[in-house]
Amino acid sequence: MDEQEWSIQQIAKLAGTTSRTLRHYDDIGLLAPSSIGHNGYRYYDRTALVRLQRILLLRELGLGLPQIADVLERETGEESALEAHLAWLRQEQDRLARQIASVQHTIEALRGGEGLMAENMFDGFDHTQYKDEVEQRWGKKAYADSDRWWRSMSADEKAAWQQRVADLGRDWIAAAEAGIAPDSDEAQALAKRHVDWLTGIPGTPASAPGGDVKGYVVGLGEMYVADPRFGANYATSEGGTRGAEFVRDALRVYADAQL
Secondary structure (H helix, E strand, C coil), X not given: CCCCXXXXXXXXXXXXXXXXXXXXXXXXXXXXXXXXXXXXXXXECHHHHXXXXXXHHHHHCCCCHHHHHHHHHHCCCHHHHHHHHHHHHHHHHHHHHHHHHHHHHHHHHHHHCCCCCHHHCCCCCCHHHHHHHHHHHHCHHHHHHHHHHHHHCXXXXXXXXXXXXXXXXXXXXXXXXXXXXCCCHHHHHHHHHHHHHHHCCCCCCCCCCCCCHHHHHHHHHHHHHHCHHHHHHHCCCCCCCHHHHHHHHHHHHHHHHHC
């Protein structure tokens, strides 16, 4: 019996992507169809589906297509690679479950007028998870300085800082959903708050004397759009990257005018 194959339209629908994206993956050598029909339609077999699953998983980690190609080239064992990724996903699931429980407890305490248990408020919040990435992007000193700053804060100070971040993210989303222009006074006021927040974090290029604040701010704006981990913080009710694009555009306008 011939192995089952699925059409490009079927795969696009199942994977939540588009036929155009799948054709692009083929054009750059990332995911070739298993066969092409006499009508020119692309078809994908089981092996292709497994490879596509890995591509989508790596995309969710924020990797670009060239980096994904490198990973797939190095890791030829599909099963072992997926097992490693599954282990990471389970760790993330556990971390998110702890965060959800922590926030839920805080909400219940606030509603009931109860005292907050500081030692329970930050379960699942691990700022060290991006250690390697920060060191790679901005150097070991940048991570060490920010890590020292974070650990020196009291529980109340950490809670206030996280509230500040949450308020900023909420206001960005509200502004994006309201459809205001990136160069409007309201959007630029948000951009100023954002830059003030960034420059207050030791270890970042924005906080270093003589640092390239403009380049850092503009670069982060681009990262918000390109990296789903960061873009999720500004996702509107419509989903997609529209919220992150609004933040990026507003930050660029502010940087060009003020930095």
